[in-house]
Amino acid sequence: MIKVAVVDDKAINRQSVRERISMASGMQLHFLADNGSSFLEKMKTCAASGDFPDVVLMDIDMPVMNGIAAVNIAKELYPKVDFLMLTVFDDDEKIFEAIKSGASGYLLKEESMEKLAEAILQVKEFGAVAMSPIVARKAMMMLSRNEQPQNPDLAKNARDEYNLTDREIDILKGMVEGLDxxxxxxxxxxxxxxxxxxxxxxxxxxxxxxxxDAVKIAIKRQWF
Amino acid sequence: MIKVAVVDDKAINRQSVRERISMASGMQLHFLADNGSSFLEKMKTCAASGDFPDVVLMDIDMPVMNGIAAVNIAKELYPKVDFLMLTVFDDDEKIFEAIKSGASGYLLKEESMEKLAEAILQVKEFGAVAMSPIVARKAMMMLSRNEQPQNPDLAKNARDEYNLTDREIDILKGMVEGLDxxxxxxxxxxxxxxxxxxxxxxxxxxxxxxxxDAVKIAIKRQWF
DNA sequence: TTTAAAATACGCCATTTGTCGTATTGTAGG
DNA sequence: CCTACAATACGACAAATGGCGTATTTTAAA
Known part of the structure; x- marks a missing residue:
């Protein structure tokens, strides 16, 4: 029986994930927390009884202490616990940060119950990593970008990664140049x-x- | 109906994959090839009729021309075709090479039919990337290992070049993060x-x- | 000790931006 | 032929921004 903890600031999300876990066999809810800080508190409580969760589903954007910071600290203190980041957006920066902080996976919240359960099992059983396909795509792109700093067709990336139209790229270009x-x-x-x-x-x-924020993305991707 | 081509030098493997595809709904076998070179030949034939495969399942280790080289060339000629690498080993170097060559996914051959079909659908439908969890783990490790070259004293540059005070650097940092x-x-x-x-x-x-404009300078100089 | 720089704080006002709408036209694909 | 999407255009309103003042306190240097 895999013990799962859920950390999310939105009660609705906690409820949703909790339900999905209770429906899955082989795992049980260990505790809930509403931000990184309160999660760390609860982990301290666990330390008293030695009864830690096996896997933690962690939201990223939370008040007081965000998920990435929490994982950073928690991975140091409890290296055997696995962390799956659950978030709405496939933000490149955050994926990268999450991976560096020691998360074992990065899933989009829209993922189905089966996927979620599967990811948890895979992480615990095989030490594998769980990634939503969209996230995997970003990860691969980051990997290939790092090795090839110069991209031949810059505007093409903007279209591919974010489905920007030709016109939108023209506009974005203007924004990057500081035009109003x-x-x-x-x-x-x-x-x-x-x-x-x-x-x-x-x-x-x-x-x-x-x-x-838009210009930041364009520049970091070296679009123009 | 998704048209799938299979490239593998072992007749047994071709047969195995062919069967798995014919059993899956929504996709049909387009053609088979036994190495990268003969694959490219068949693609030329397709060009005549304009009837290309949508997704190519490509073995990596093949005589005459290996899968990575084939993808490298084919991605240039037929950018709309997606390539899924299918291989036995989760070799770090090859994962990396495959990604760079433009493959949309990297799956282990042991993967079940359902996984295979799912991966093909995901690649075509959502442009997502398919990775076996073990491969994803490697990819993440590669990502987290590769620490970007950190500048030892970033803020110092800001002060030196433009005489920004400490406080001004704090403020600029906030601006770069998109705060108001x-x-x-x-x-x-x-x-x-x-x-x-x-x-x-x-x-x-x-x-x-x-x-x-201020944020642009900060980012281009990699101050933060 | 005088001086300069840095950090703090407020007001005013025009402009810009972000977010809602709604609506028309052209064009490519099923 | 119909639908979806892209590109175009407008209005209204709240919020944020940029530029212009002025002014006090602290700190460091001359």
Whole structure:
């Protein structure tokens, strides 16, 4: 029987994951926590009885202490416990951070119960790593990028990774150059309104909500 | 209906994979080849009719031309075709080579039919990447091992080049992380007014007049 | 000790940005 | 032919930003 702990700040998510675990055979819920800090507290309690969870499902974005920081600390203190990061977005930076902090897997929350249970079993039984396919793709891209710092077709990556359209890439380029809506519009011979619409769409695709964050992604990927 | 091609030098393996594909719904066998070179030949034939396979299951160790070399060439010629490497061993070097050559996945041959079918579907439907858990583990280890070259004193560069003060560097750091005035103020325990003053000074020193431009400089110089 | 720099804090105001909507047109694919 | 998507365009409103002041306190250097 695999003992599973769940850490998430949203009660709904905790409930959801809890249900999925109770339905799966071979595993039982050990405890719940609502952020990294309270998780570490509960682990201390466990230390008293020596009754630790085997696997921890850890959300990333949480108040007080986020999941990555928590794993970083917890992996030091309890190296035998495995951590699976559960998150909504496939944020490259966070995947990387999570892996470095010692997480054994990185799954998207949308993953089905079967997948979740399978991942937990695999991690415990075979010491394998669990990754959602989308995450695996990012990981592979990161790997291949690191070895080939120069990418021949830059704009192509933007399209491939985030499904940006040609026009959206034009707009993003303008943003990276520090232009405002009006200036981008002038350059592309469209109204600033159109530019704003495109930018809104870009934000959705990149999972960001500000110019700075969008430009950061573009620059870090060396798109332009 | 997903068209699948199979490339393997062992007749037994071809037969095995062929059977597994014919049993899966939603996909059909397109052609077989026994090494990378003959695969490329058959692809040329396909070009005549425009009837390419959607996904190619490619063995790695093959005589005449190995799978990685074949993928390398084929990905250039037929970028829309996806390649899944199928192999017996989880050889680190080869995983790496395969990823670089443009493979969309790396599966162990022992993988069950369901897994295989699932991987093919995922690759075609979502553009995701398929990896056997063991392979994923290797990939993650490669990722976490490769520590990016850290600059010993990052902030020092900022001070030297632009005479930014310690506090200004703190503020800029917040800006790079996408925080707004209020959030930066909270983090540093000062009022948002103070933050604005500092930002104004930063702009003067960096010779910019917007957040995006300031963040761009910070990122390009790899200050944080 | 005087001086300069750094860090702190506030107000005002125009501009920019982010987020809602809605809506029309063209075009490629089923 | 119909549908989905891309690209275009507009309006309204709240929030954030940039630029202009001024001003006090602390610290370090001359």
């Amino acid at each position: 809506y009006r200036q981008i519009g002038e350059r592309l011979f469209v109204s600033p309104h159109t530019v704003r619409t495109h930018i809104g769409n870009i934000y959705k695709k990149l999972h960001v909500c500000s110019k700075v | 005035y209020r959030q930066i103020g909270e983090r540093l325990f000062v009022s948002p007014h103070t933050v604005r003053t500092h930002i104004g000074n930063i702009y003067k020193k960096l010779h910019v007049c917007s957040k995006v």
